[in-house]
Amino acid sequence: MGRAEQLEISRKRKAIELSGSEGFRTDVNGLRAWAVMSVVLYHFGVYGFAGGFVGVDIFFVISGFLMAGIIFKGLEARGQGWFGSQFSLSDFYLSRARRIVPALAVLCVFLVVLGWLILFPVEYASLGKSIIAAIGFFSNREFNKEFSYFDDAAQENFLLHTWSLSVEWQFYMLLPLSILLLWRVSSNRDFHALIFIVGAAVSLAISMKFSSSKPMYAFYMLPSRAWELLLGGALFLASHRFVFGAMVRRWLEVLGYGLIVFSILMFDESTRWPGFNALVPVFGTLLVLVSAQQKSAFSSGKIAQWLGKNSYSIYLWHWPLAVGMLYIQGRNRPDFVFVGILLSIVLGWLSFRFVEVPGRRILSGKSKVVSVYRLVTVFVFVSCVGFLVTKVDNFYSHRLPEKAIQDFAELRDVNPRQAECHIYGTGVHPECTYGGEKLGAIVIGDSHAGALVRAVENSLPNKNLSVLDWTYAACPTILDIKHVSDSTYRCGETVRRFLEKSHHLPSSVPLIIINRLSVYTIGYNEPELKVKYGAPLNYLTKKHKVRDDEFLSEMQKGVIDTACEFAKDRPVYMVRPVPELAINVPKSMARGVLLGINGEVSISLDEYTRRQKYVVDTQDMAAARCGVKILDPIPILCGSGACRGDHDGLPIYFDDDHLSLRGANLLVPMFREIFEGR
Structure with a gap:
C-alpha cells in the first residue's frame, strides 16, 4: 500500500x-x-x-x-x-x-x-x-x-x-x-x-x-x-x-x-x-x-x-x-x-x-x-x-390554612386605582386626584410614592381636600434624568413638566417627594438584581459604567437641585427611605405557615442605616440648602433594633420593598405632621 x-x-x-x-x-x-x-x-x-x-x-x-x-x-x-x-x-x-x-x-x-x-x-x-x-x-x-x-x-x-x-x-x-x-x-x-x-x-x-x-x-x-x-x-x-x-x-x-x-x-x-x-x-x-x-x-x-x-x-x-x-x-x-x-x-x-x-x-x-x-x-x-x-x-x-391565605392576600393590598393613576413607560400621565375638590397636597415620585399616596389622602385634615398624584414607575424626582438604554424613558422631561405646572398651583399646597433613591444611586439590594443591574441604569450628563464618586456626586446634585427648584414655589417634604427587605414579605410569611417554618422577614436597623446613609445625607443637604423638611417613617416601621415586614402578625408590604395599603396607613400620623397648624 x-x-x-x-x-x-x-x-x-x-x-x-x-x-x-x-x-x-x-x-x-x-x-x-x-x-x-x-x-x-x-x-x-x-x-x-x-x-x-x-x-x-x-x-x-x-x-x-x-x-x-x-x-x-x-x-x-x-x-x-x-x-x-x-x-x-x-x-x-x-x-x-x-x-x-x-x-x-x-x-x-x-x-x-x-x-x-x-x-x-x-x-x-x-x-x-x-x-x-x-x-x-x-x-x-x-x-x-x-x-x-x-x-x-x-x-x-x-x-x-x-x-x-x-x-x-x-x-x-x-x-x-x-x-x-x-x-x-x-x-x-x-x-x-x-x-x-x-x-x-x-x-x-x-x-x-x-x-x-x-x-x-x-x-x-x-x-x-x-x-x-x-x-x-x-x-x-x-x-x-x-x-x-x-x-x-x-x-x-x-x-x-x-x-x-x-x-x-x-x-x-x-x-x-x-x-x-x-x-x-x-x-x-x-x-x-x-x-x-x-x-x-x-x-x-x-x-x-x-x-x-x-x-x-x-x-x-x-x-x-x-x-x-x-x-x-x-x-x-x-x-x-x-x-x-x-x-x-x-x-x-x-x-x-x-x-x-x-x-x-x-x-x-x-x-x-x-x-x-x-x-x-x-x-x-x-x-x-x-x-x-x-x-x-x-x-x-x-385546603390551605386561613392565616396563609390572609398573608398571601397582602400581595393584592394595593391602591385599587394603581393601574389607572400610576403610569409606566411612555403612558400619558392622568394626574389623578384622591379626595375632595380642593387641592390639599401633591405627591411626586416613583412606585414608592405610588404605594403611599393613599396614606397621604387619609392624613388630610378634612374631606374637602384632595391629593394630586404625580407618580411614575422607576422615575426618581430628578430633572432631566435619562436611562442608559431605554429610548422611551420620559422620566426627566416628565419631572420638568411637573415643575412647570407647579408654578401655577397654589403656593400653600405642600409637595411630598417619595422615592426609592438608593436603587438609582447605590444599586439594588436584592441578590439577583445586584448582578443583573450592576452598572448604573440612569444618568444626567454622561453614562457611567460604575457607581463611582463622580456618578454619585452628579446624582446627589440632581436630587438636591430638583427639590430646591420645587421649594421655590411651595413647602417641600422628603420622606426618608422605606426599609427594603430583599425578600417578598407576604409570600415568605404565607409559605412559612404552609411549611411550618418562620417566614417573618426583617432587617436590622444598623443594616438599614448603612444602606441608606447616602440617601439620608442627600436629603439632609437639601434641607440645609433650601429648607426642605424631612419626614421619617423609621420610628413607626422599626423598633427594638429591627425593621420588620409585618405588624400585629400581618404583612405590611406587598412585595419586598413597597408598603401595602395596610403598611402605608401606619404612616398616616407621620403625614399629618404636614398639616398641623395650617
Missing part, C-alpha cells in the same frame, strides 16, 4: 470519528456534563458561575449536531424508507418523544402533588397552565408573553426551564421535513451544509436584532435560537472537511473549552443574550466537537461520563429544587445550596434509572401503532391533569 493510500485511509478514519458514525462519542457525552452542571451551578447561585446559563446554548449545538447525524445517516443508508433510504420520519419523531416525554411527564405529575401542598390558588392555576405548555412543547411561547427568563416572577415558575425543551422539540419537528424537501434537490452534504449555514446566518441576524429591541423574544423563540442548532448540524455535514492532526485537535479542544469557561465566568444576567455574545460558547462547543477527542482529560473521566448520561434528568429536576430553595429562603445558605445540588444529581439519576430507561421501553410497544397510542395517552393524561389544576383549586382553596 502506497503512502498516498495510507493518508487517504487515515483521512477517512478521522472523518468517520468526527461524524460519529462509528457509534458512541465520549466527548459529546462529556460535553453534556459541562452543559448541565454549568446550568445547575448557575441556578443555585454558586459563585463563579454567573454565566452558567450558557449551558443551554451548548445543549442546542449538541442537539443540532446529533439530529443532523441521525437524519442524514438514515437518508444515506439504502433501505425501504424515503427515496430508498432507511430514514423514517415517524420513527424519528417517536424516538425523540420516547427520549423526552417519560421523565417530563413524571416531573409534571410530581409537581401537581407538590403544588397541592405548597401553592396558593393563583400559583396552582399558573402551574397547571405551565404543565399544559410544557407537555405540549410550547412553553417558550407562553413565557415569552409573561416574563423575562431573568425576572423575579420567572424564578418562581417550577417549569421555567422547559422553554429550552420546547425550542428543541420545535426544531425536531421542522428539521427533518426541511431536509426531506431539500433532498429532492440534492443529496450532497456540502449543499445541505451551505443551506444550514445560510439559515444560521438569518437566525443569528434575527437574534442580534431582537436581543436589544425584543429581548424576551430573542431569548425564548426558535427563530432567534435556531442558528445554534443549525451550526451544530452544519458541523456534522462538513465534518469530512475538518481533518486535522492530533496536535491541532488537542489545541482546538483546549481553545473550545477555554471559550466555554470564559463564557461561564465573564457573562451574567446583565449580558445581552443571546445575540452576538452567544457566539462565544457556541463556537467553543463547535471547536470541542470538531476536535473529537475521545480520551480527553476534560470529558472522558468517569464522573463526566456519568453526569453526561444522566444530564437530561438532572436538568429536569434541578430547577424545581432551585425554586424550592427560594421558597424556603435557602438560596443564600451554602448548606442548603449544597443539598440542593446533591439532590438534583441524585433525583436525576433516579429519574434516568427508573423513568427514562424503562419509559423508552414501555413507550416502544410491539408495533408503531402501539407506540403512538401509548405516547398519545401520556400526552392526553398529563394535559388533562394540567387543565384540572387550572380549575380545581377554585373549589378547594380552603
